[in-house]
Amino acid sequence: MWKKTAIAAIAVLLLTACSSDNETTETNDNTAKNNTEQNDAANGQKEEAEQSSFQYPLTGIDAEKESMQRAVAVVVNNHPKARPQSGLHKADVIHEVLAEGDITRLVAIFQSEEPEKVGPVRSARDYFIQLAQGYDSFFVAHGYSPDAKELLTNGSIDNINGMEYDGSLFKRADFRVAPHNSYISFENIEKGADQVGAEMDTPPASFDFVKSEEVSGEDAASVKVSYFDNPSFSPVYEYDQETGKYSRISDGEPMADYETGDLVQLDNVFIVEAPHRIIDDYGRRIIDLESGGNAYLLQRGKLVKVQWENKDGRIVPAGDAAFAPGKTWINIIPDNPGLDGFVTVQ
Structure with missing residues (x-):
């Protein structure tokens, strides 16, 4: 009798041990699976972050990879x-x-x-x-x-x-x-x-872009720039609330691509005063693009009066002002009569 009891006890111990081993194996497998899933998720987030860290230098728009194209x-x-x-x-x-x-x-x-x-x-x-x-x-x-x-x-x-x-x-x-x-x-x-042996794989330095989407200033749904009141050269910039961009109207017609009909749409319109001087009988000019001066910056339907400066050869907003990510149009106008004479905010 005791032999049967002993055999039964040993069988129970073996079953218990096997069950414990199976549970341990399953637990280890689940832990490994969870760790793998967490690592995959972390790697995916890292890859996504790395992808979104690339931006085009002159628009600040996200790029899939580093842009190496020369301007x-x-x-x-x-x-x-x-x-x-x-x-x-x-x-x-x-x-x-x-x-x-x-x-x-x-x-x-x-x-x-x-x-x-x-x-x-x-x-x-x-x-x-x-x-x-x-x-x-x-x-x-x-x-x-x-x-x-x-x-x-x-x-x-x-x-x-x-x-x-x-x-x-x-x-x-x-x-x-x-x-x-x-x-x-x-x-x-x-x-x-x-x-001509020109290298084309060196991108330009990046602009400094505004970090916030909040824009202060006076409402500027429509702004006209008049070059000496010539209607053919008096563009109007009209703000579209839906796109958050300005469209450009030239001589009464929206500016669009000849082949595709795609509109020219702008995230920044920068209107700057610069000294102009006529130097010959043909009317050729010298324009001072170095000294800086008064400017209007249009972004997201708002206009703010700022200063412009020449930074590394580029005309950009001075001080705390900066371009918003996107496309930019820069109007360079004579400082006489300047912003007050050439620009109308409607």
């Missing part, structure tokens, strides 16, 4: 016969500045996006080159003033010019007449850079 500056025609233009909706920064008379031209800086083509391309001025140098840009123009030609010939900036590449890199459109019909594709810009 490209293109002088774009703004004459009424050149509108609507091509490619401007993809520019990160656009400078609007007087050439001769009361006609403005545009110096468009591309880095985060590349349109298929840009144009019409127009001739350079020395202060256009100065604006492009602030972004270490590869510079594209078709023609030049005497002072601009000297700068380009002396190698002050990597460039290609339609005076040398008309009909090859630069193409003439048949739906417009010269000098309002010169266009260049981004593919040909890259070919041109290769031909």
Whole structure:
């Protein structure tokens, strides 16, 4: 009898031991699984954080990876016969500045996006080159003033010019007449850079961007900039509450891409006073882009009066003011009559 009892007791112990071993194995397996899931989640969060840590330097918009593209500056025609233009909706920064008379031209800086083509391309001025140098840009123009030609010939900036590449890199459109019909594709810009031995894999330094979405200032739903009361060069910036951006109206027409119809939409409109002086009978100018001065900064439907400064060759808000992430348009106007004479807030 005692033998049967002993055998039964041993069997119970063995079953208990096996059950304990199974529970321990299951517990260890579950712990390992939980640890693996936690590690995977942590790694996923880390990867997501690393991905979102990259931003385009001139817009502050998140990028999937570090952007290594060099900035490209293109002088774009703004004459009424050149509108609507091509490619401007993809520019990160656009400078609007007087050439001769009361006609403005545009110096468009591309880095985060590349349109298929840009144009019409127009001739350079020395202060256009100065604006492009602030972004270490590869510079594209078709023609030049005497002072601009000297700068380009002396190698002050990597460039290609339609005076040398008309009909090859630069193409003439048949739906417009010269000098309002010169266009260049981004593919040909890259070919041109290769031909002149220009490196294109060094991105520009980043802007400093505002950290908060809160914007103070007076309401500015519609702002007009009048270059000497010429209606063809008196753009209006209209704020859209839904998009949180400004659209630009040129001579009564929304500024849109010729090919796609996409609107030019802006997160910053920066209107700055700068001393202008006419230097010859052709009406060519010297523009002081160094000294700083009064400015209006439009963001998210608000206008604030600030100062501007030249920081490392760029026209930017001074002091605590900064650009918001997104695309920027910079209007450079003569300081006489300045903001009070050229700008109307509606």
